[in-house]
Amino acid sequence: xxxxxxxxxxxxxxxxxxxxxxxxxxxxxxxxxxxxxxxxxxxxxxxxxxxxxxxxxxxxxxxxxxxxxxxxxxxxxxxxxxxxxxxxxxxxxxxxxxxxxxxxxxxxxxxxxxxxxxxxxxxxxxxxxxxxxxxxxxxxxxxxxxxxxxxxxxx
Amino acid sequence: xxxxxxxxxxxxxxxxxxxxxxxxxxxxxxxxxxxxxxxxxxxxxxxxxxxxxxxxxxxxxxxxxxxxxxxxxxxxxxxxxxxxxxxxxxxxxxxxxxxxxxxxxxxxxxxxxxxxxxxxxxxxxxxxxxxxxxxxxxxxxxxxxxxxxxxxxxxxxxxxxxxxxxxxxxxxxxxxxxxxxxxxxxxxxxxxxxxxxxxxxxxxxxxx
Numbered sequence: 001x002x003x004x005x006x007x008x009x010x011x012x013x014x015x016x017x018x019x020x021x022x023x024x025x026x027x028x029x030x031x032x033x034x035x036x037x038x039x040x041x042x043x044x045x046x047x048x049x050x051x052x053x054x055x056x057x058x059x060x061x062x063x064x065x066x067x068x069x070x071x072x073x074x075x076x077x078x079x080x081x082x083x084x085x086x087x088x089x090x091x092x093x094x095x096x097x098x099x100x101x102x103x104x105x106x107x108x109x110x111x112x113x114x115x116x117x118x119x120x121x122x123x124x125x126x127x128x129x130x131x132x133x134x135x136x137x138x139x140x141x142x143x144x145x146x147x148x149x150x151x152x153x154x155x
Numbered sequence: 156x157x158x159x160x161x162x163x164x165x166x167x168x169x170x171x172x173x174x175x176x177x178x179x180x181x182x183x184x185x186x187x188x189x190x191x192x193x194x195x196x197x198x199x200x201x202x203x204x205x206x207x208x209x210x211x212x213x214x215x216x217x218x219x220x221x222x223x224x225x226x227x228x229x230x231x232x233x234x235x236x237x238x239x240x241x242x243x244x245x246x247x248x249x250x251x252x253x254x255x256x257x258x259x260x261x262x263x264x265x266x267x268x269x270x271x272x273x274x275x276x277x278x279x280x281x282x283x284x285x286x287x288x289x290x291x292x293x294x295x296x297x298x299x300x301x302x303x304x305x306x307x308x309x310x311x312x313x314x315x316x317x318x319x320x321x322x323x324x325x326x327x328x329x330x331x332x333x334x335x336x337x338x339x340x341x342x343x344x345x346x347x348x349x350x351x352x353x354x355x356x357x358x359x360x361x362x363x
Binding site: 026028029030032033034037038039040041042043047048054056058060062064129131133135136138139140141142143144145146147 | 174246
């Protein structure tokens with residue numbers, strides 16, 4: 001029994017070790033293109049003092065092109081990220097044409113947009129991106145820098 | 156050691172990660188004022204029609220009037236006035252806030268990205284009301300009380316008496332709704348000639 005316990009402990013330790021060494025890589029999306037990259041945000045409601053009164057929203061389209069050539073033949077999970085913003089929480093939600101996953105993320109977090117084999121060297125899709133922010137905190141132009149990162153699965 | 160090195164390289168690359176950039180700019184400033192009959196703008200309204208480069212223009216000018224019987228002209232007893240407004244609901248939430256036609260709804264807001272700023276509500280008041288013969292009644296003969304159904308405490312747009320010129324009535328802090336119902340009265344303090352005396356007061360909400 002004691003020997004079995006030792007084995008289980010070793011296996012657990014091994015599993016933890018594998019997880020801890022899973023690498024995350026930035027994905028080159030420099031070929032991506034934002035249509036209407038300058039968004040005049042619109043109030044979510046006409047009047048102040050309502051539940052939705054302080055929110056502003058904007059919609060744009062992003063042609064996403066992810067260069068995954070360096071990992072051809074591997075399996076991975078790609079996430080879209082948005083750093084914390086000085087204007088408080090910013091939420092992005094999107095729909096896709098099917099190659100990437102639809103989803104949503106809040107600033108400071110990341111969201112899964114792809115999971116599977118990396119075969120073609122380039123992953124392309126079109127996102128309809130909806131951005132929401134606090135209109136009372138958004139008092140000047142701000143830049144939201146979205147990026148992508150890859151969690152490569154171990155072979 | 157090799158694993159550690161590759162980890163550091165990956166970490167270093169993270170700082171140079173490319174990104175697509177979306178530039179967002181603030182929502183537009185807006186002021187809204189309704190006096191009596193107006194285009195109602197509740198928070199459920201379609202934002203494409205107002206508040207984002209739209210407008211809620213309404214050209215209606217309401218009339219507040221009173222008929223003073225000949226036998227009481229100039230007796231000093233206030234005469235309640237009534238209006239031709241049929242719109243007593245709040246523009247904020249469609250609540251039946253004012254009792255029409257006795258009261259006139261006055262309300263609006265000043266919307267601005269940020270938390271500081273004030274809009275000012277003023278009335279531009281002529282010196283007097285005049286009849287077709289050119290005889291006059293001072294506009295200061297008209298005063299009003301302020302209330303609102305369901306309200307307690309002081310009204311945001313206080314009671315007062317018209318003062319000729321530009322008269323400040325209230326301040327609207329940014330991103331708040333202000334509304335009151337005004338009931339007008341004629342002072343009836345002097346004997347005046349027979350006739351219909353008219354004058355027009357213009358209310359303005361202005362923001363810096």
